[in-house]
Amino acid sequence: QSVLTQPPSVSAAPGQKVTISCSGSSSNIGHNYVSWYQQLPGTAPKLLIYENNKRPSGIPDRFSGSKSGTSATLGITGLQTGDEADYYCGTWDSSLRAVVFGGGTKLTVL
Amino acid sequence: QVQLVQSGAEVKEPGASVKVSCKASGYTFTTYGISWVRQAPGQGLEWMGWISTYSGKPNYAQSLQGRVTVTSDTSTSTAYMELRSLRSDDTAVYYCARGQCSGGSCYSDFWGQGTLVTVPS
Numbered sequence: 308q309s310v311l312t313q314p315p316s317v318s319a320a321p322g323q324k325v326t327i328s329c330s331g332s333s334s335n336i337g338h339n340y341v342s343w344y345q346q347l348p349g350t351a352p353k354l355l356i357y358e359n360n361k362r363p364s365g366i367p368d369r370f371s372g373s374k375s376g377t378s379a380t381l382g383i384t385g386l387q388t389g390d391e392a393d394y395y396c397g398t399w400d401s402s403l404r405a406v407v408f409g410g411g412t413k414l415t416v417l
Numbered sequence: 418q419v420q421l422v423q424s425g426a427e428v429k430e431p432g433a434s435v436k437v438s439c440k441a442s443g444y445t446f447t448t449y450g451i452s453w454v455r456q457a458p459g460q461g462l463e464w465m466g467w468i469s470t471y472s473g474k475p476n477y478a479q480s481l482q483g484r485v486t487v488t489s490d491t492s493t494s495t496a497y498m499e500l501r502s503l504r505s506d507d508t509a510v511y512y513c514a515r516g517q518c519s520g521g522s523c524y525s526d527f528w529g530q531g532t533l534v535t536v537p538s
Contacts, residue, residue, distance in 0.1 A: 309461060342524035344462075351512055351528040352454075352462065358522050395462055399523040405478050406452065406464035406523050 310335060311396055313409035319386055320417050327381040327412045329396035335407055339399040341379040343372055346393045346411075355394075356381065386416050419443040421513055421529035428535045429503050436499040437532045439513030446494040447471045452516035452525050453487055453498045455509040465511075467518055468496060476518075505538035 312330040319325040329341065341359050344352040354363050356372035359379065371382045379396055396409040424438040439451060453465040466477040468487045475487045481500070489496045496513055511532045514525030 339521035339523070344525075351531050352514075352525075353528070354524060354526045357517075357524040357526070363526055397462070397464075397524065399518070399521055401521075403479065404476065406467070406518075408462040408464065411461040 309410040310400060310403070310407035311398070311409035313394075313396060313412045315410070316413045316415065318415040318417055321386050321388060323386050324382065324384045325386060325414065326383075327394050327396075327414070329379045329381070329409050331377050331379075331398065331407075333377060334402040335377075335398045335400040336374065336379055337377040338401060341372065341374050341396055341398045343370075343379075343381045344395045344397065345390075346395065348392070352395065383414075388416050390414060391416050419515065419527045421515060421527055423511075423513060423529040423532045426533040426535070428537070431504060431536055431538075433503050433536075434499060434501040435503060435534050436497055437511050437513070437534070439496045439498070439529050441494045441496070441515065444515070446489075447491055450516045450518055451487070451489060451496040452514045452518075453485075454512045454514060454525070456512070456531075457506070457509040460509075463509075465498065467516055467523075469518075470496070500534075503534075503536045505536050507534065508536050509534060 343356040346352045359374040360372045400407045452467045468475045470489045486499045513529040515527040516525045
């Protein structure tokens, strides 16, 4: 059971928009920054979003992040078949004194 | 360019230890920490620990406390993760990642290719 809760799967058509939620508590998302990772099949995770809504160099602005209270959301617009991957949220948990991840969300682009 | 190159796959007997290396290049090693994350087959990401390469101070996940040790060698820009008393449920891909962890902001921006550790049951 993951500390952060994500939907197991989401799907949308090419060109459409999708959002992935990540729910936590006051000890993690509520007081710390959230990051998001994309993991394509058979590869290492890749940082998409850090500090709630910042994109590393090279990440297109189709990817966005937001946070409100104890929840965070990853948004992806203009979906492409290449976006099919598992997406994970992560943050620091001040009570556990550890990085915690969500269980991951599998994105299918129909 | 930033690169993290990990050591190769390992097969270990239950009760044994494994030590995975992670050689960094393309940046000043002591400017960033190194996190270790593992992923069991078909499962999600599990954070194992983090080390400040500047101070050498580690921080471990409570679930692995006592079985895991993370170290770094600034002379070779290499980080190491040792896991002891291996069990079959330690079978996973182990990743190192360049990490930032301060002021409530903890994330990993570059990842190694992963090292598969197999512990037969």
